[in-house]
Amino acid sequence: MKDTLIVLSGGLDSVTLLYAxxxxxxxxxxxxxxxxHAAREIAAAAANTARLGIPHAVIPLSFIRxxxxxxxxxxxAAVPDGHYAAENMKSTVVPFRNGIMLAIAAGLAESNGLARxxxxxxxxxxxxxxxxxxxxxxxxxxxxxxxxxAGVLLDAPFxxxxxxxxxxxxxxxxxxxxxxxxxYKGGAKHCGTCGTCTERREAFALAGVPDPTEYETTExxxx
Amino acid sequence: MKDTLIVLSGGLDSVTLLYAxxxxxxxxxxxxxxxxHAAREIAAAAANTARLGIPHAVIPLSFIRxxxxxxxxxxxAAVPDGHYAAENMKSTVVPFRNGIMLAIAAGLAESNGLARxxxxxxxxxxxxxxxxxxxxxxxxxxxxxxxxxAGVLLDAPFxxxxxxxxxxxxxxxxxxxxxxxxxYKGGAKHCGTCGTCTERREAFALAGVPDPTEYETTExxxx
Numbered sequence: 001m002k003d004t005l006i007v008l009s010g011g012l013d014s015v016t017l018l019y020a021x022x023x024x025x026x027x028x029x030x031x032x033x034x035x036x037h038a039a040r041e042i043a044a045a046a047a048n049t050a051r052l053g054i055p056h057a058v059i060p061l062s063f064i065r066x067x068x069x070x071x072x073x074x075x076x077a078a079v080p081d082g083h084y085a086a087e088n089m090k091s092t093v094v095p096f097r098n099g100i101m102l103a104i105a106a107g108l109a110e111s112n113g114l115a116r117x118x119x120x121x122x123x124x125x126x127x128x129x130x131x132x133x134x135x136x137x138x139x140x141x142x143x144x145x146x147x148x149x150a151g152v153l154l155d156a157p158f159x160x161x162x163x164x165x166x167x168x169x170x171x172x173x174x175x176x177x178x179x180x181x182x183x184y185k186g187g188a189k190h191c192g193t194c195g196t197c198t199e200r201r202e203a204f205a206l207a208g209v210p211d212p213t214e215y216e217t218t219e220x221x222x223x
Numbered sequence: 224m225k226d227t228l229i230v231l232s233g234g235l236d237s238v239t240l241l242y243a244x245x246x247x248x249x250x251x252x253x254x255x256x257x258x259x260h261a262a263r264e265i266a267a268a269a270a271n272t273a274r275l276g277i278p279h280a281v282i283p284l285s286f287i288r289x290x291x292x293x294x295x296x297x298x299x300a301a302v303p304d305g306h307y308a309a310e311n312m313k314s315t316v317v318p319f320r321n322g323i324m325l326a327i328a329a330g331l332a333e334s335n336g337l338a339r340x341x342x343x344x345x346x347x348x349x350x351x352x353x354x355x356x357x358x359x360x361x362x363x364x365x366x367x368x369x370x371x372x373a374g375v376l377l378d379a380p381f382x383x384x385x386x387x388x389x390x391x392x393x394x395x396x397x398x399x400x401x402x403x404x405x406x407y408k409g410g411a412k413h414c415g416t417c418g419t420c421t422e423r424r425e426a427f428a429l430a431g432v433p434d435p436t437e438y439e440t441t442e443x444x445x446x
Contacts, residue, residue: 057290063282063327068334095333096326099370103319103326104286110318111291131370139369142362147322147354 002026005109006118010044011182013120016170028056031101034065037186044181070094076185081193098131106144106152115150122158164206171209178212189214225249228332229341233267234405236343239393251279254324257288260409267404293317299408304416321354329367338373345381387429394432401435415441
């Protein structure tokens with residue numbers, strides 16, 4: 001039964017979820033909010049949906065780049081290197097980005113007769129992003145359920161999984177991780193040193209899965 | 224203290240709230256979701272913010288017209304006449320429209336250092352719109368508070384007021400109701416017979432305030 005809209009960033013978490021739910025997904029939605037890495041994320045999302053024969057919508061949110069503040073919108077040089085835990089990672093927050101994406105996903109789901117939204121948020125998502133926390137997810141799920149005719153369900157199947165578990169799961173599903181993109185700097189290769197790249201490299205290492213990603217470097221700048 | 228972002232449709236409820244909160248409002252935001260009446264709503268919103276010297280942002284949401292289904296997006300002929308209570312009013316629902324607008328308002332508030340969103344939803348808002356119900360408002364307020372650094376407050380000062388009370392309040396504040404627009408059909412004059420026009424006429428009558436609105440007719444078609 002095709003009952004699901006998936007929020008597909010083109011990163012390895014959401015592409016793994018796409019593969020896991022390929023029989024249920026009626027529509028994959030990628031949001032273009034003008035991030036440094038938007039074009040490469042969208043290309044990765046499109047490559048995977050095309051291979052699986054799943055309709056793919058890209059929703060432009062130009063107002064975010066025009067009116068919001070975040071280093072994620074200001075070019076590669078503005079993106080800090082290192083672990084998410086660091087204080088400077090706060091600069092990469094795009095205010096209420098997940099809330100906006102989920103609200104639009106809810107409207108699209110209801111418009112398309114779909115009663116479920118699948119989201120690849122996971123246990124490793126970061127407390128520096130208020131709209132990645134479980135309490136936010138629960139409140140937003142209530143809002144989406146109550147604010148739609150169909151009582152649309154916001155479902156996060158990876159909520160209890162860490163990123164290494166997702167890498168292992170994706171490998172078992174045949175995901176080609178070279179066709180997933182997550183670097184905040186948006187270069188042709190993953191930089192290897194920003195928050196998402198650091199996390200990505202560690203997840204493959206912890207999972208014991210060979211990392212096919214081409215990185216510019218695995219040494220943080222200036223160290 | 225300028226601590227507030229207001230969601231300003233340009234209708235009489237939100238313009239009255241704008242006047243009531245003119246000393247607190249740092250930014251007024253109008254969403255252009257391609258509705259039949261968008262241009263006239265936006266003009267009304269702009270006229271009032273210009274007079275009060277309040278910054279006004281119009282956020283284009285072209286994806287709604289392109290991808291959502293609603294009679295509100297399909298031209299005047301698609302809009303039903305009569306009371307909101309009628310079953311056919313469901314066709315005017317834009318799925319999760321309020322959820323989308325509030326999510327974007329939350330991101331804009333946080334980006335602009337504003338910790339409060341003022342919304343003119345009121346006791347007469349309609350149960351046929353799931354995202355106008357108090358339960359939805361409460362859940363969305365939780366999501367906005369939890370999903371922002373500042374714990375942005377979603378505040379609906381008119382939540383307990385009916386539309387007649389708002390008309391009386393607006394009149395006392397000096398609102399020029401001729402510069403508010405709400406007709407779903409989007410004509411130069413208010414049609415007088417769609418759901419919002421019916422409600423508008425009744426609110427002035429109940430309030431005992433002279434209605435300065437020019438209507439095309441006050442007789443429903445075909446009666």
